[in-house]
Amino acid sequence: MRRRKSTSPRPTNRRPDPPAPRLADGTGIPRGPRFMNVLNRLRAAFGAVTPEGGDPQVFRAAVRATADPKFGDYQANGCMALAKALQQNPRELASAVREAVDLEPTAGKPEIAGPGFLNVRLHDEWVAEQLSVLLNDPAHGLTPPESPRTVVIDFSSPNVAKPMHVGHIRSTVIGDSLARIFEALGHKVVRDNHLGDWGSQFGMILWGWKNHRDDDAYATDPVAELSRLYRLAQARIKAGEKEVEEAARAETAKLHAGDAENRELWTRFMPFCLKALQTIYDRLGVRFDVELGESFYDPMLAEVVADLEAKGLAEESEGATVAFVAGMKAPFIIRKRDGAYNYGTTDLATIRYRGQTWDPDQVLYVVDSRQGDHFKQLFDVARRWGYDGAALEHVAFGTILGADRKPFKTRDGDVVGLESLLDEAVAEARKIVDANSPGIDPETRGRIAEIVGLGAIKYADLSQNRLSDYVFDWSKMLAMNGNTATYLQYAYARIQSIFRRGEIRPEQVRERRPPLILTHPAERGLGVRLLRLPEVLELAALELKPNILTDYLFDLASAYSTFFEDCPVLKAESAERRDSRLALCDLTAQTLKFGLGLLGIDVVDQM
RNA sequence: GCGCCCGUAGCUCAGGUGGAUAGAGCGGCGGUUUCCUAAACCGCAGGCCGCAGGUUCGAAUCCUGCCGGGCGCACCA
Incomplete structure (x- = not known):
């Protein structure tokens, strides 16, 4: 297996397994009702x-x-x-x-x-015993790590002032899931949304605002109008209009230099931009601990460059201030010819700030794989600069493609907006819910569709190996079986249905602590899998790959479906068997709910 | 030209640090419903793991070379 490029040392690289439990009697055998990985x-x-x-x-x-x-x-x-x-x-x-x-x-x-x-x-008896422990374990078998680590996760990081589009979903969803997984394992996580609120895209908006704004449109929907202005500027620059490019660059420079008008506009636009983003994050159930955008680091940039120069790490080249990295031809630019700073400068300032603020063991950048070279340079410079205490890792991912294997666009050729993507997924899910479950009241069907639709989008992304590009396919995503969120949610809903039909609550089963019987192959197969969650999460965190978790959950749900077919629960041949199977059902439901939760996906009681 | 990623069934993809006969799903074919949700289950067919060398008890996995595809390579982020 290829290793991730780790351009800075990982203090806990190849993290050792948790030490063997200390045992009072020295036999190597744990005693007492404790779950073991x-x-x-x-x-x-x-x-x-x-x-x-x-x-x-x-x-x-x-x-x-x-x-x-x-x-x-x-x-x-x-x-x-x-x-x-x-x-x-x-x-x-x-x-x-x-x-x-x-x-x-x-x-x-x-x-x-x-x-x-x-x-x-x-041993079947041992598996049964462990399952009994797990049945009433709110921690789902997870035990606190010997030495908890602090992990900063830099993810989502959209540019403000333009709507989020399909390209942002991977970073957002993968980063959120990794954050949840690390937290579940007992590590300290700092979720940081490194907003693009200060770059040259703002210069384009300022240029657009001053030359082409539509005040009525702005009054109606500020973000839409700012987005239009951004795209207008971008299109004209792309068409080769040098004067627009220069003008936009000048606006950026004025903003950074403290020009009163541009600062005022920036301050005026930001709340609308942030609110628009928050709407999406709320819907996705994604939250951040800090949202320190590029503007936050602006006051530190001059000093960062001065320090790098003083330490002999930066030099002049073609009018710019740059750092060269061994083995790479293109330099790492930290101050442009016109004196402005760029994202390299900001990223260095960010590394220093994070080091001073949280002293992290690990910093994860959940960013498009196309920025690999940038991070390679950044990590190298940061290390030589002295910020080598944390393992800096680029958690790269591939591009979302359309059916034509080209970057996913709408029929009109526009980038697909994230909001409309979510709406469409929910609408598709609604059709299926309506068709399959007309007996459920419409309002509930709406709630189910929201959860199933969002789950489908997230799961489609998370279940794929991060590194490969992925082909966006509605039919595959909302399929009812196969490795999809819907399949897992369905397994969960079937379990809830059993409890409803049996008029018994899971809590009652848990209190009863029934002995687990695993004599049927489907019972045993399910039971052994239920014990694996902790080891799967450890591996997913080590590899930084949520698809390790989705694979496990799919395998678990498949094992449950087999069990469901082969093993009657409510009509089991004895009361003991019934209780044992109810416990297996509850454990499966708990595991599915918890596991899906770590992917940022909800469950429904019926669908 | 240099660098990164990818190439596995008709299609979309899994495949820990090299392990046993390479796995899923979709699609195809064939079964299963007086029984807890058939959004399900069971079975069958389908492979030169891009190609060629090498390393070794053992290679989809590691090394080298080639072929094919994507992406990135100085002031956008």
Whole structure:
């Protein structure tokens, strides 16, 4: 697997697994009603019996869930690689590990298979016991990390003064989900919306305002009018009108220089712009801890450049002040020929401010992959500047494409507005709800459609590997099965339906703490999966990939659907069985709701 | 030209740090509903993992070269 480019050192790079739990009796066996991260438990056990000459960290890392259930639930693959290094027979090595390792009470002795795999099958009783613990665990099996980290997540970051469009959804949704996942794992998260409120796009708006404004239109809808002016300026510059380009640049420079008129206009426009953005964020359920835009850093820029110059990191080149980065031809510009600062300068000031304010362990920039070169330069300069305390990571993502594999546009060729995209998703969802569930009252159908529609959009984005471009496809997105939010929401709704029909509340099942029975393959398959959430979240956070979570949830929902078909709940053959299955239903519902919540997606009780 | 990303089933995509017979969904074909939501479930067909070398017990995964596609490369952000 390729590693992310980490151009600055990661203090906790390859974060170690949480240490094995400290145990009072020294047996290696945890006592008491405490949920255990299964993977970490097994890794600790195998790591402890790493053969002489092996690296325990490597050996334990080779433990993972099996790809195929016929090989058991988990497998330890470390013996083969180690045998090679030690020039020993892998099966003999595996045999020695098998004898030494103690997995009780979690599992029995592993089985040796193939060239030296060690296959682990969890004890049904242990799985059942863990599920009972999980049933009443508000933390969903998550335990606080040994050393919580501070993670700044820079995401969404739209330019103000123009409506958000489809291009903003990925950063917003991926960043929000990563924030939720890190928080759930017990880390401190700072969600920062680095607004584009100070750049040259504002100069274009100012130029438009002074030359082409429509006062009536502004009175009616300020943001729409400002957006029109921006697009007008942009179009004329793009058409090669140098004088417009120069004029807009001059307006930007005047704004930055403190020109009274431009500052007044900026101050006047901003509240409208922010309010428009807030409307979308509210609808998406996205919030920020801070929204420190480019304007916030403006007062620091001159000093940043002076400091870089003083430290010999910046130099003059073709009239601009730049920093060169080894291996890259284009310089990193921190002051333009005309004296104005640009986003490189702002980003450096931001790194310093964040370091001084939060002292983060990790800073994530959830930004389009096309800005890769910029971040490579930025991180390099920042490190040489001395801000190397945090791991700076560009969480890159691909472009959203239309069916023609070109950037997603409307039929008229405009960029698709985010608001209309959401509206369309909700309208599509509404059609399906109306068709499938006419018995539900219209108002409730409307609420369901909103949740299902937004869920579809978010999930389509999150379930894809970030790095690849993705083809936007309505039919796929709102499909009722397959790896979609709708499928997961449906599984959840079916569970709620069982509780309604049985006239029983989940809380009653939880209080009863019924013993879990896992003798049916569908029961066991579901049960083993329910224990995996903590390890999945740890991996998703490590890889910075929400699609690891969506894959898990889809797998869980599939296992539930199989269970639903094969295992009657309310009409189970005994009261014990019924209670056990109700508990499995509730656990699944809890996990789906919690997991979807970490993706920023809601559930509905019926659909 | 330099750099980054991508190439896996007809289509859209998964595929931890190299592991067992490469997986889903859609589409196709065939089944399942006196039973808790059929927005579901079960089965079948469908692959030279872009190509060629290399590394090794083992490669979709790592290395090299090539082919094909996307993107970025001095004052926009």
